[in-house]
Each structure stands twice: as C-alpha cells, then as structure tokens.
Ligand SMILES: Nc1ncnc2c1ncn2[C@@H]1O[C@H](COP(=O)(O)OP(=O)(O)OP(=O)(O)O)[C@@H](O)[C@H]1O
C-alpha cells in the first residue's frame with residue numbers, strides 16, 4: 001500500500017525516515033480507527049499526512065475530512081465551533097449552525113495546532129472523545145458523533161503536558177498513534193525528489209526543466225528553516241526566472257541567494273561531515289574504518305545517482321569499472337561476514 005501511486009503522490013520523498021513514517025501511518029489508517037497525533041516542525045507536511053490518513057481510511061460511506069485550526073479559534077466562539085449552536089443561543093446567533101463534531105460525523109476530524117487549545121476546550125474535547133455525545137450551545141438534546149481524530153502540532157506537546165499546560169489524560173487519548181515528520185535537514189535525500197516534484201507541479205512550460213548540477217548542490221546545501229514549504233517557494237522563485245529552454249541553471253536562482261561566489265561554498269566538507277567523523281572518533285573507530293565507510297557511502301551514492309549503471313558510476317568516482325566491481329564485491333563480503 002505504501003508504494004501505491006496514491007501514497008507516493010501524496011507525500012513525495014525517498015528517505016528511509018519518511019518511508020517508514022508513511023508505511024506506519026498507512027497501516028494505522030487502513031486497519032485501525034486509532035486517533036493519530038502528528039508531530040513535526042512547521043512545513044514538514046503535517047496537513048498532507050492528515051489528508052492521507054483520511055484518504056486511506058477504508059470505512060464504507062466515509063464522511064468528510066473536517067479541518068479546524070485551534071490557533072485561530074476566537075475564545076468566545078470556541079463552543080460554537082466545536083459543538084454548533086441553536087438559533088438565538090447567543091447574541092448574533094441568527095440561525096442554528098453545525099459544529100465540527102457534527103460535520104465530522106462518520107469521517108475524520110483534523111485538529112491542527114492542538115497545542116493551542118484552551119484548558120476549558122481541552123476538558124470539553126476529552127468528554128466528547130470519551131462519551132461520543134455532546135450538546136449544541138443553547139440546546140438540550142444529546143447528539144451522537146463518531147469520527148476518527150487526527151491532531152497535529154509543531155510544539156513539544158509532551159513538554160506542555162509536563163508543564164501542566166496540556167491535560168495528560170487528553171494527551172493519551174489523542175496520541176493513540178504518534179508519528180513524527182522529521183525536518184528536511186534530517187532527510188536530505190528528499191530534497192531533490194521534492195524539488196523535481198515541485199518543478200513538475202508548477203512549471204508552466206511544456207517540458208519540465210532539469211536541474212543542473214550546481215543548482216542541485218545549491219538546493220542540497222541550503223538551509224530550510226520552513227522545511228518543505230521553503231523548498232517549494234525556492235523552486236517557484238527559480239521557475240519565475242526560467243526562460244523555458246534547456247537546463248535550469250544558477251542564473252535562475254535569485255541574485256541575492258546565489259551561492260557560488262561565497263567562500264564557504266568552495267569547501268564541500270560541511271558541518272554534517274565533521275559531525276559524523278566526530279561521532280565515529282568518539283566511538284573509538286579508527287582511520288581504517290572511517291575511510292572504508294566513507295568509500296562505501298561514496299560508492300553507494302554514485303551508483304544510486306547513475307541508476308545502477310556501474311560504468312558511469314566508476315567514471316564519476318574516478319576509478320576503472322574493474323576497480324569498482326572489486327570494491328563492491330569486497331564490501332558485500334565484509335558486510336555479510
Ligand atoms: N512530502 C511532501 N511531498 C509533497 N509536498 C509536500 C511534502 N511535504 C510538504 N509538502 C508541501 O509543503 C507545504 C507545507 O506542507 P503542510 O502544510 O502539510 O505542512 P505543515 O507541517 O502542516 O506546516 P505548518 O506547521 O506550517 O502548518 C505544502 O504546500 C505541502 O503541499
């Protein structure tokens with residue numbers, strides 16, 4: 001299921017961490033009705049994932065996906081947003097209105113930014129999750145509702161629980177299954193597939209342009225504080241400057257962002273490279289193991305980037321075909337030993 005086109009198109013990415021998250025989420029969505037809590041920094045795809053949970057839910061005659069952003073609720077209207085109200089329930093309530101508990105009945109309720117929910121609404125939400133009944137504001141009749149709950153936040157909700165800002169009992173009810181979307185800096189393998197996806201999505205020209213090598217490097221090395229949303233914007237900005245012919249080159253990067261002139265770009269061994277070596281040394285690994293592993297990674301990436309073509313990979317690595325084959329065979333032997 002996780003390899004189905006629906007899932008692949010919903011959330012693009014090749015990293016192990018994204019794929020693992022997707023596999024788990026698809027399983028939970030398909031086989032259970034457990035509430036799902038999605039954690040992740042801003043722009044990591046939480047809303048997309050909530051949509052996927054709803055899409056993979058196999059209930060027959062499934063209801064709607066209803067989204068409520070808890071950070072935008074006006075306190076005075078919170079009750080009405082959730083429970084709905086009867087006509088005349090309060091000043092300005094000219095007609096009756098359904099709240100999200102009614103609208104999501106039979107479907108999915110996605111409460112975004114759940115960490116922003118006021119203490120009184122936390123208590124009321126807990127009640128509805130437990131009892132599956134509620135009353136409209138100004139109404140007397142009990143209404144029944146049943147929905148799958150998906151919540152998301154970019155805050156550390158557990159820390160909020162520990163500080164007493166978020167009810168622990170509510171936390172455990174909404175966190176039936178927790179999935180964390182890692183920030184883009186922890187899954188750099190996703191950067192180029194995502195960039196190509198956004199190129200395809202946003203390109204007004206007949207053919208989707210190919211990124212030239214230096215643009216690829218620029219995208220791989222850039223910082224993305226706003227995660228995938230940032231990357232999407234960078235691609236849009238580059239497309240604005242693209243003439244519609246040939247490769248998409250450094251000239252398409254807005255001048256104030258253009259990197260190649262700056263000194264530190266000449267140095268390819270970035271902070272992550274040094275960090276990995278520090279960790280290796282602190283674990284007592286010697287020069288031989290470190291070099292061997294570096295070589296292994298370089299070979300894997302080159303072969304991967306050349307789609308398994310060993311001849312081209314060997315060329316990129318600056319070794320002969322034969323040397324590459326021997327090294328790969330030796331690696332396989334060592335790894336299976
Ligand atoms: N894996 C992905 N594949 C394709 N598009 C993605 C992916 N992840 C995020 N996006 C896109 O990035 C943008 C941000 O995603 P989304 O709104 O789901 O993030 P979010 O975690 O809900 O962010 P916020 O915390 O700011 O609300 C959207 O335009 C979304 O389509």
Ligand SMILES: [Mg+2]
Nearest residue numbers: 043046047112
């Ligand atoms: Mg969001």
